[in-house]
Amino acid sequence: MKTRLLAHTPYEELRDGFPELDLKQLLPHLAYTFAVEKISRACSHQLVRHRVASFSQQSQRYITVKRLSERVVTPPTVDDSETFHELIEKASEAYQRLVESGVSKEDARFVLPNATETSLLMTMDGAALFHFFGLRLCNRAQWEIRRLADAMLTQCRDAEPEVFENAGPYCYMLGHCPEGRFTCGGMAEALEKYRPDSSS
């Protein structure tokens, strides 16, 4: 997985141009565009549930998936699972056979697994991005999207430290865990991890 903040609205220009507005009021007017690369289709399905965002994703209607076994995201829990790797091989063979027999890519892709790699451009406004961080940096979020959110926050803090010093999982932003009985119990560690001057 790789992510890069390609472009963003310069916060300083708005902060100086509109001193009567605070960061919270300016956030919906700021936008952040990321290249998100080599994540699984399982992860991209979760991403697009954040509806206040824009996505341009590699299309399996136009792009042939070559050498599927080299283009999958493998969860650590199944890394040495024969079942997983056998299924990827079978899906790869089935896809190739269908494409070679003249089936269109848009139909052949139906045999591709959720593990298949994908890349996309994603743009979110500042308010939506803070909400994304709040949810997806939580210890209860799924590991791949949490890892992605972590990398995105690092890039945002490098580019706009003044805007993102208070961004993090909701427990960090709110000062309490909103997960109720599902709480991970790790709020103290999260506060330490996302403290801006923390080296982690």
Next chain:
Amino acid sequence: MAHTPNVETMIATSMLTTTSGAQPSTLYDRLLSKPGKVREVVGRAEVQHGNILEHNRMVWMLESTGDEVLEATLDTRFLTFTRLGETRWLVSGNLRAVVEYAQQRKTPLTDALVASVKDVAPNVHGFLEDKKR
């Protein structure tokens, strides 16, 4: 007042991301040094696939009455307004919002929005001007 940089480079990156198989960051870096290629790719954009126009944001200062702003917010859900004073507003949105609003209505506001994107997205601006004729 402000905008995200390299708006048309991002439009071309978005278009090629969906169809080329190259990684979006690689495409963006390549296109930054190829304005001719950006012009060519953006020139063949089919704007009905509007999401390619969404990877940017522009911010405007608007002098307008409350009634005019109410009308605009009823016309388009995709511009964001913050009131600064009696007749001053901070407005922002992406190029898709501008294009679709301008295609749907012709008002002093849509004319001003279209005029304001001339330097930021000259090819898209040209497309909108051609549509007017």
